[in-house]
Amino acid sequence: MTDFPTLTLRGLRADDWMALQPIVASETGLHDALDVPYASEEAFRERLTNPPAGTHTLVAELMLPSGRERVVGLAWLRVMVAPRRRHTATLQIVVHADYRAGEIEEAILRAALDLTDNWLALRRVEMRLFADDNARAEMLARHGFVQEAVMRRYAVRAGEVVDGWLLARLRPVGAQAPAAGKGGA
């Protein structure tokens, strides 16, 4: 047995909603994302287990030294449905307050980008943050995200209408490219 917690990133299991719902509904979860307080647990379970087509859900789970498993975060990757935007996905990451903008969140991001770069061959990944989330913006910048837009009056947060940042990452040139069609530019 190791003395340190080990992190596993895996796909969604049917009962993960019970561990994830309190994370999403926590003060940190509401601060970072667009969920509302007092939301129905049943609605969350439904959203998690019956997502729209093109949704990939990653779950981060810690194996604690005690041998206990603890679900600490998730990533939602949603590939655009519009045919001319199928090369693009939006990414959302929610982690437990103890691990926010730290190594665990970075590990979730790395796994999501492995999925987009090497298995889905997406060209563009978008993330939306509140415009004061510097810690997370710095982490995203380390992984090739660029701030593209400041969205004024983006969303309500605890009584205020707050601006948002739209960040996007284009697939690195080094990544394995899909076979080029003839006559491409």
Add this chain to the structure above:
Amino acid sequence: MTRKVTRLDILVRGIEADDWEDVAAIRESGNVVFHTLQLPYFSRDKIRDRLENPPADMVGLVAVVGGIVVGQLGLHLYAGRRAHTAALGMMVHGDYQHRGVGTALMEAAVELTERWMGITRLELEVYTDNAPAIALYKKFGFEVEGTLREYALRDGQYVDSYLMARVRQ
């Protein structure tokens, strides 16, 4: 050479299921596919189905000239913590562009969303090379908030869009 511009008598009203054939004709006209996210070879049945079964979070306006629908504007209403926001998309028949149809639709959309729905943020995406559309949106107080790189595929190339928004306090 001068271009003759005739002032049109334009009526703006809500979209009806019966408008589907005119809406299909708009998409088939001019360079509408090029400047939107529509596909060539689209199904007319799908357009009819969409107009007969409109999503609850969409509001549609059309511009009518001489009994024919020549322009369409759609508003997507966000919910929850973004309920003050709507996203806007529009298209004008290729034979009726630059004659005030877009202006009439935009006037109605701004009035509807701000004076009747309390929307304080109207947003849209437009290809960065669509100068006439960008000029129209700027006329209505939309500002460029950023450039979205490789936003969409257009005739074999990934092209950029501007994110534009009109914001009220």
